[in-house]
Amino acid sequence: MKRTELLQEIRKMWFEEAYGGWEAGRLTQVEAASLLGVCERTFRRYLSWYEEGGMEG
Incomplete structure (x- = not known):
């Protein structure tokens, strides 16, 4: 597994x-976003993509 693939899998986890x-x-959107190192708006985008297409979204 390449380094970039490994990092992508870690980000998914x-x-x-x-x-x-x-x-x-257990977490607010702000707290969840902070754990991921992104802003709240980006976390909401991730939510939208995830709910539309699963982890591939």
Whole structure:
């Protein structure tokens, strides 16, 4: 596995953790975004893409 592929998989795992925390009500959107190192608006975009196309979105 190439380094870039590995990093992408790690980012996916982080997103799944942040999404799970947000969905369960343990995290706010701001907190989840902070864990990912992005702004709240970007996290909302990620949510939209994820809900439309799953992890491939």
